[in-house]
Amino acid sequence: MAEVDTISLQAELADLAARVSALERAALDTGAAENRGEPEQPAPAGSASERPSTIAGAIPGDDTFWALTGLRDRRPDHPTTAEGAVMLVGSLTLPDGAPVAWQQSAGTEGLLESAWDDRAETFSALAHPVRIELLRHILSGMHATADLADLDSVGTTGQLHHHLRQLLAAGWVRQSGRGSYEVPAPRVVPLLVCLLGAQR
Numbered sequence: 553m554a555e556v557d558t559i560s561l562q563a564e565l566a567d568l569a570a571r572v573s574a575l576e577r578a579a580l581d582t583g584a585a586e587n588r589g590e591p592e593q594p595a596p597a598g599s600a601s602e603r604p605s606t607i608a609g610a611i612p613g614d615d616t617f618w619a620l621t622g623l624r625d626r627r628p629d630h631p632t633t634a635e636g637a638v639m640l641v642g643s644l645t646l647p648d649g650a651p652v653a654w655q656q657s658a659g660t661e662g663l664l665e666s667a668w669d670d671r672a673e674t675f676s677a678l679a680h681p682v683r684i685e686l687l688r689h690i691l692s693g694m695h696a697t698a699d700l701a702d703l704d705s706v707g708t709t710g711q712l713h714h715h716l717r718q719l720l721a722a723g724w725v726r727q728s729g730r731g732s733y734e735v736p737a738p739r740v741v742p743l744l745v746c747l748l749g750a751q752r
Contacts (some may be wrong), residue, residue, distance in 0.1 A: 623657075636660035642741035648693045652742035677722035678746065682706060683715050687724060687735060687743060695732045 562638045592672060618639060639657035646652060677683060685705050694700060698714065708713045716733060717726040724743065728734040735743060 622749065630659070632659035632662060633657075634659075634661075638663065638723075640742060640745040640746060645742070646691060646693070646740070650737075652737050652740045654738060656742070657713075674722045677718045677724055678743075680715065681719075682711070683719055683724075686712075686715055690725060690733055691735055691740065695728060695734055697731045697733070700733075716736075 619639070622641055623637055627637050637657055637659050639655065641655040643653040644651075678687075682705055685703070686700060686738075689700060689703065697716070699710075700706060700716075701709050701712050706715070716725065720727070724735065724739055725733045726736050
């Protein structure tokens with residue numbers, strides 16, 4: 553029995569190593585294409601039922617839906633994703649030069665069967681224009697409460713702290729020092745994905 557587990561683990565490790573290598577190659581290829589200034593490719597035509605809504609040319613190359621294609625190809629590999637899977641993924645450099653890369657996925661069966669009410673507070677924290685604006689400025693490199701308080705849209709210092717407390721409680725920001733806030737790296741891509749998903 554132990555031999556079967558070892559063989560299975562070795563196979564999984566080899567598969568993961570191959571995936572990491574492919575991701576690294578893709579990241580290098582994408583970066584090289586961006587540095588060469590290659591033009592963005594428009595999304596191929598297709599009905600709304602065939603293709604998800606995307607921003608045309610978000611990823612240069614032949615396959616606009618490369619992430620969707622890869623997700624579909626891997627769905628049968630695991631029992632929790634056989635009925636469907638969702639994924640959020642992103643790789644970016646923040647204005648301060650900090651790189652952020654994040655991937656999160658789940659089988660839809662588990663998501664559809666679970667209670668969603670425990671996530672309401674997380675979404676609710678984003679449901680205010682001042683909080684969205686604060687997050688944008690924090691991601692852009694404005695971390696000190698003194699600087700955030702100078703923003704016209706914030707209101708009073710008390711209102712600023714109220715909004716920061718809501719974002720802090722929901723995990724969208726954390727204190728990075730006395731009087732300083734940041735968006736934690738594991739929340740950067742989910743936040744940007746929420747913004748992308750909110751586009752109509």
